[in-house]
Amino acid sequence: xxxxxxxxxxxxxxxxxxxxxxxxxxxxxxxxxxxxxxxxxxxxxxxxxxxxxxxxxxxxxxxxxxxxxxxxxxxxxxxxxxxxxxxxxxxxxxxxxxxxxxxxxxxxxxxxxxxxxxxxxxxxxxxxxxxxxxxxxxxxxxxxxxxxxxxxxxxxxxxxxxxxxxxxxxxxxxxxxxxxxxxxxxxxxxxxx
Amino acid sequence: xxxxxxxxxxxxxxxxxxxxxxxxxxxxxxxxxxxxxxxxxxxxxxxxxxxxxxxxxxxxxxxxxxxxxxxxxxxxxxxxxxxxxxxxxxxxxxxxxxxxxxxxxxxxxxxxxxxxxxxxxxxxxxxxxxxxxxxxxxxxxx
Numbered sequence: 001x002x003x004x005x006x007x008x009x010x011x012x013x014x015x016x017x018x019x020x021x022x023x024x025x026x027x028x029x030x031x032x033x034x035x036x037x038x039x040x041x042x043x044x045x046x047x048x049x050x051x052x053x054x055x056x057x058x059x060x061x062x063x064x065x066x067x068x069x070x071x072x073x074x075x076x077x078x079x080x081x082x083x084x085x086x087x088x089x090x091x092x093x094x095x096x097x098x099x100x101x102x103x104x105x106x107x108x109x110x111x112x113x114x115x116x117x118x119x120x121x122x123x124x125x126x127x128x129x130x131x132x133x134x135x136x137x138x139x140x141x142x143x144x145x146x147x148x149x150x151x152x153x154x155x156x157x158x159x160x161x162x163x164x165x166x167x168x169x170x171x172x173x174x175x176x177x178x179x180x181x182x183x184x185x186x187x188x189x190x191x192x193x
Numbered sequence: 194x195x196x197x198x199x200x201x202x203x204x205x206x207x208x209x210x211x212x213x214x215x216x217x218x219x220x221x222x223x224x225x226x227x228x229x230x231x232x233x234x235x236x237x238x239x240x241x242x243x244x245x246x247x248x249x250x251x252x253x254x255x256x257x258x259x260x261x262x263x264x265x266x267x268x269x270x271x272x273x274x275x276x277x278x279x280x281x282x283x284x285x286x287x288x289x290x291x292x293x294x295x296x297x298x299x300x301x302x303x304x305x306x307x308x309x310x311x312x313x314x315x316x317x318x319x320x321x322x323x324x325x326x327x328x329x330x331x332x333x334x335x
Contacts, residue, residue: 048240049237067326109207110324116216117213119208119213119215120217122206
């Protein structure tokens with residue numbers, strides 16, 4: 001017997017600072033509504049500044065700069081209190097879903113000195129460093145994912161905030177907020193009939 | 194039945210000087226037809242200046258929609274890195290005009306003393322830039 005709902009999972013492993021992990025899969029064919037989404041991490045300290053973009057059938061639900069910690073439950077938080085439940089469930093039918101998790105992506109923007117002297121809105125082109133969504137026809141199997149090694153932050157000397165914009169010019173992380181790698185992120189899709 | 198789908202649109206802005214107000218001025222995408230909820234949060238940066246995990250107010254944000262025709266109000270922005278931090282959206286029912294501006298101002302309220310910014314307005318090494326994000330829960334018709 002098939003239950004009326006299912007939590008479909010995709011597991012991602014973040015191996016180093018600034019890593020971007022892309023996945024795509026398709027929703028279970030027996031379920032027709034995507035009612036919610038959550039991320040689960042074993043290591044909460046990694047979340048702040050990390051982002052998660054998400055699309056269904058090539059239509060964006062979350063921009064790539066959506067902060068991951070807004071979607072997360074961990075040992076301290078029950079799933080139903082942090083899972084984002086969609087007010088309008090997203091219709092699915094073996095739909096293609098894509099996601100992109102970027103570790104520490106917002107920290108890389110802190111060193112940008114090219115804005116107005118007081119600051120201002122960060123342009124979309126800079127926030128979404130590289131649009132990673134792929135519109136290819138192939139659907140990668142569940143839990144398969146690819147890693148973009150060219151986009152690794154903190155490759156520079158960690159010289160603080162003096163550098164210009166660039167992934168390699170990200171500021172050195174605060175020792176108090178030290179992140180340990182690798183860590184795993186599970187993407188949980190709440191499907192119903 | 195309402196047509197369209199809900200998307201979440203973030204607008205990030207950076208604060209580079211503790212005493213200088215930040216002007217927000219950006220065009221919302223054409224596919225956004227309605228704002229259903231608004232949330233403004235600190236994203237990154239403050240944790241490099243404070244060992245606290247919660248500061249109730251780090252700044253004041255004023256927001257206007259539809260080319261300054263609709264003033265949403267003034268919001269206090271907290272710094273909240275606690276796991277139990279609220280992730281609720283403020284209710285809003287704003288019909289968005291095509292290609293209209295989202296405007297506003299942000300005024301920083303923390304780390305404004307002379308240790309962080311000199312009399313000449315130049316920030317010291319103790320000051321760290323930080324980012325605030327406005328999340329718009331929107332009805333999209335794309």
